[in-house]
Amino acid sequence: MIRDTSFTFRSARLGTVSKKETIQKWTTGAGSWANVPWSVFSRYSSALLLLLVFCTVTVVGLFAIRDLRRADLEEQNMFTRSVLSLHRIAALQYQTQETRRSTLYALSTADSNLHVKYADQSREADHLVSEGIAAYLANARTPNEIDIGRRLQRDWSAYLSVRDEVLASILEGSTKEAVDLDLTGGVQSFDRVRHDLAEIERVYDQQASQQLASVDAISRRTILRVAGVLAITLAATIASVWAIQRSRMSGAIQLAKLQMEFVASVSHELRTPLAVISSAADNIADGVVKGKDELRKYGAAIQNQSRQMTELIDQILLFAATRNQRNHFVMRALPVSEILHSALQQTSGLAKASGFCVELEIAPGLPLIRGDASALVRCLQNMIVNAVKYSGKSRWIGVRAFLSDTELHGQREIQIAVRDRGMGIARLELPRIFEPFYRSPAVVAEQIHGTGLGLSLSKSIAEAMGGRLTAVSELGAGSVFTLHLPVVEDFQTNTDEHL
């Protein structure tokens, strides 16, 4: 029974919620991250794994690069410091020796002019030593270095005092006095200076060793990190390849399983009417059927079963044509009421036989839609047949057509919603119901027959018409399947299109 009524489309079991909220919550392919089923994760596991690998490798790689740069900088600094330190200490040692050498060379001659010349050389060298000591103190960082530097400065000043007296004695011509002075004072003070310089050299050696150890540690850490990165990369790559292969295999196995189920289902769907036809034909051939009325009844049964087989085969062929993209749709402007009434007429027999009450509501003044009439009727037929099949104990179906508040790609759209109060669809199953050959395990358990092609076909047709097919459902409460079609704004009729 079809009732044309203007009732408010309200779900008693679903609650009074806005269509938009419900659609946003349950529409296939949409939804918050909290509701994404595990099947989505498992489907994209390989991509997620690759992403994880990429992020890990990038982060660790950045750390490794940072360590390498730090090690390189440390090495450069160490080299520069070591070279400068070596240069500094070598210059100090040389000039201190020069100071003393020039002084003692003056002892080897009696020429006052040469005495003056050697005195000059000695003073020039001691001036360089003083500068070197000042430079060392300026660069000294630790208290130990400063202490050694100051001690060197004191000892050097002490030596210079003796040196000046030795020089004066030499220039005066008192060689013996000069030698005595040098032996008693000069040698000891100069030894202290040499000892201080040796200590500075030891400090530089220690610093160089520490820096070398530091660079070595950084290098080892970097090598370990790089090795770790390579190992992680290798392991993750192997894991990714394995996951991808496994995912493909499981997908292929799943598809093969679905196809086998489809073949089994189609075989059953075809065998049942064939059995009826065969039985009726046998009875007629055997002369069991006697009267015209009985003959008419058998004929009607054969007609009915033949029609069912034809519809099933048409559906399969249409599905195949849709998948191979060899459809010829005749696109024209259509009134919604025309296709709705046509679909309801096609399914009236089934609805009547099952005792269903179909409530139809078409909003007044709806604009035309664009599409192929027979394809759209087939689509709506599938939706209504599904509503009948999965209504369970309910015997009510609602069909409503209205102009939507939302727009599709900037165009106004008309929505044709088919609602039932049947078994509903589980949350986890909802994303998969439009897959070809897919049948929910719950439906198979209920022994509800089907090929798994109906919704896939309807979705293909809806998209071919420039629209879409959405589903909203609550397990145990019912489902709403909505066909969204763009409104005709300006269209040329009778246009053939390959889709």
Add this chain to the structure above:
Amino acid sequence: MRLSCCLCILVALALLPGVLPRGTLESAAYPPEEKPGERNLAIVVNLNNPVENLSTPELRRIFLGERGHWPNPYGRRITLVMLEPGWPERAAVLSIIYQMSETEFNNYFLHGLFTGEVFVSPKTLASPEGVRKFIFNVPGAIGYLRESDVDKTVKVIRIDERLPDDKGYKFHVPLR
């Protein structure tokens, strides 16, 4: 008679360059540009020497080597520094202070060292720069330089309370 006069003149001419101060002939022919203080002969000592003034007799005693040490508390050994023969400064000192010729000067010190009358013979340096450096290095040294050759490394002392620039200063040297 005539012949002997001519001979005397010739000998005198031959000996003239050795007698005249160096540069005199040249200076007569080509007068150099004079620097300030170039004609004044400064008596210089080490910077640490506390002596500020000497009288001419004291100066002469020192230059003759009759004093061995500076007065206490300084007490350093006196070392006399001379320029090599040929320098106008040396000639001026020989003339003004020693009032001797080169030969007399050399004989004096040889004799003095031998007899012990002289404590130390002077040191001879090749150039005013050498004199400066010597005096700088030797605390008890004393020498002489043209005032224009003096720098911050040596100290000029007064002679008879007069500095080289003062009026009445007695020690001058011809230009080089």
